[in-house]
Amino acid sequence: MLIDCGPCNGTGAVGGVSCTVCGGDGQVDLTDLNFKQIRLEDRIALTGQVWSEILNKLGDLVPGDNVVTTHEVLTATDLDEYGALSDNDKASYGILISAGTLDLSEGEAGRTWLWGFFDAESTTRAALLALIA
Ligand SMILES: [Zn+2]
Numbered sequence: 152m153l154i155d156c157g158p159c160n161g162t163g164a165v166g167g168v169s170c171t172v173c174g175g176d177g178q179v180d181l182t183d184l185n186f187k188q189i190r191l192e193d194r195i196a197l198t199g200q201v202w203s204e205i206l207n208k209l210g211d212l213v214p215g216d217n218v219v220t221t222h223e224v225l226t227a228t229d230l231d232e233y234g235a236l237s238d239n240d241k242a243s244y245g246i247l248i249s250a251g252t253l254d255l256s257e258g259e260a261g262r263t264w265l266w267g268f269f270d271a272e273s274t275t276r277a278a279l280l281a282l283i284a
Pocket of ligand 1: 175177
């Protein structure tokens with residue numbers, strides 16, 4: 152796993168001199184055995200860097216509260232209500248469904264589009280709201 156070198160902030164230099172931790176590359180490979188040769192204080196700085204990278208990646212993987220999979224949207228869609236959509240709306244629905252996930256938060260495109268297809272009294276909208284309740 153490559154991460155930006157903490158001691159030189161990924162620039163490859165410290166005080167105008169080539170960084171001794173990354174050798175001027177600006178990145179360090181945590182699986183490189185030479186990583187163990189790095190001075191303890193630099194390793195401590197890099198450990199913080201690693202945790203920051205890991206937590207950022209996890210944050211990308213864990214969806215927000217109102218994010219649903221399009222499989223859930225498909226399941227929530229009432230077939231009769233889908234059937235009543237215009238051909239244009241069916242095509243747009245198809246694009247939405249291919250996205251993988253949709254954010255059903257207010258103001259988000261996924262919600263705006265779906266709400267345009269299924270009105271407030273529809274079975275589909277009620278089922279979609281139940282997904283994020
Ligand atoms: Zn460095």
